[in-house]
Amino acid sequence: MSLRKGQHEGLISFETFQRIQDNLAGRKRLPAARKDFNEDFPLRGFVQCGCCGNAMTAAWSKGCRRHYAYYRCETRGCEAKSKSVPRAKMEDAFAEIMESVQPARDLFDLAKAMLRDAWDMRLAVAHGEKDELEKQLKDVDRQIESLLDRIVDATSASVVSAYEARIEKLERHKIVLAERVETTVPPRGRLEDCIELALKFLANPWNLYKNGDFTLRQTVLRLVFSEPLKYGQNGVYGTPELSFPFKYLAGISESKSEMVRAVGVEPTRAHGPTDFKSGMSTIPSRPHWLGKGL
Numbered sequence: 001m002s003l004r005k006g007q008h009e010g011l012i013s014f015e016t017f018q019r020i021q022d023n024l025a026g027r028k029r030l031p032a033a034r035k036d037f038n039e040d041f042p043l044r045g046f047v048q049c050g051c052c053g054n055a056m057t058a059a060w061s062k063g064c065r066r067h068y069a070y071y072r073c074e075t076r077g078c079e080a081k082s083k084s085v086p087r088a089k090m091e092d093a094f095a096e097i098m099e100s101v102q103p104a105r106d107l108f109d110l111a112k113a114m115l116r117d118a119w120d121m122r123l124a125v126a127h128g129e130k131d132e133l134e135k136q137l138k139d140v141d142r143q144i145e146s147l148l149d150r151i152v153d154a155t156s157a158s159v160v161s162a163y164e165a166r167i168e169k170l171e172r173h174k175i176v177l178a179e180r181v182e183t184t185v186p187p188r189g190r191l192e193d194c195i196e197l198a199l200k201f202l203a204n205p206w207n208l209y210k211n212g213d214f215t216l217r218q219t220v221l222r223l224v225f226s227e228p229l230k231y232g233q234n235g236v237y238g239t240p241e242l243s244f245p246f247k248y249l250a251g252i253s254e255s256k257s258e259m260v261r262a263v264g265v266e267p268t269r270a271h272g273p274t275d276f277k278s279g280m281s282t283i284p285s286r287p288h289w290l291g292k293g294l
């Protein structure tokens with residue numbers, strides 16, 4: 001079933017949704033394993049040295065009176081090797097990037113409307129599939145009934161057992177179909193939940209990051225950026241490569257007026273590349289980053 005198979009192609013897996021939801025609700029999770037050293041450095045492994053492209057490491061270093069946290073490149077031969085960047089400096093600049101990623105309110109409302117349309121379309125397709133499965137189920141029932149009738153009329157034992165074998169096969173098929181009928185259309189509440197969660201994430205990834213634990217922070221990093229960030233020797237990050245949703249929202253903001261018109265009238269119409277300053281040639285009728293399933 002396409003609706004189920006797509007489960008892991010989505011922007012966010014259900015498990016992640018759940019984790020984000022728990023976080024938003026402030027629910028207590030199981031106590032995490034021993035607080036890892038790495039947890040002091042959430043950007044460790046994610047940020048690359050702008051000079052050599054290798055992941056930067058991080059550590060505490062002992063000063064005269066206290067310990068200092070810093071990131072640095074440890075790659076042999078790299079020009080930036082062992083040049084320490086104070087943790088605060090690196091993480092403050094990162095915070096600025098995250099804050100800039102946040103879509104504007106009106107843009108966000110537009111994304112919300114599109115998301116709802118996409119879900120509604122998906123739901124309509126699922127209902128169609130369910131109807132089809134129910135038809136098949138009725139058909140199997142009819143076949144079983146007619147076989148039962150034939151058994152009654154049958155005179156030879158071998159014919160009876162052949163019919164019985166076919167009935168058994170049909171009964172098994174019936175179970176499979178019945179199960180698919182049950183699962184084709186996701187419960188309405190669950191869809192709503194997922195929309196809300198996706199929107200919360202899109203609206204405020206920085207908040208989630210700030211208030212999240214180490215694991216959630218790693219998840220947010222992976223969801224917001226399509227590539228690791230590069231930290232230059234000049235103390236500035238390279239241009240961030242955003243993941244599709246954020247890139248998409250940024251693209252909309254560049255050509256918002258055309259977008260609003262197009263989405264409002266004919267969401268599936270393809271546009272010539274000249275229609276959009278952002279260079280997007282089409283408006284997906286359902287954002288594919290939602291994945292095919294829940």
Ligand SMILES: [Zn+2]
Pocket residue numbers: 049050051052053054073074075078079080081
């Ligand atoms: Zn380096």
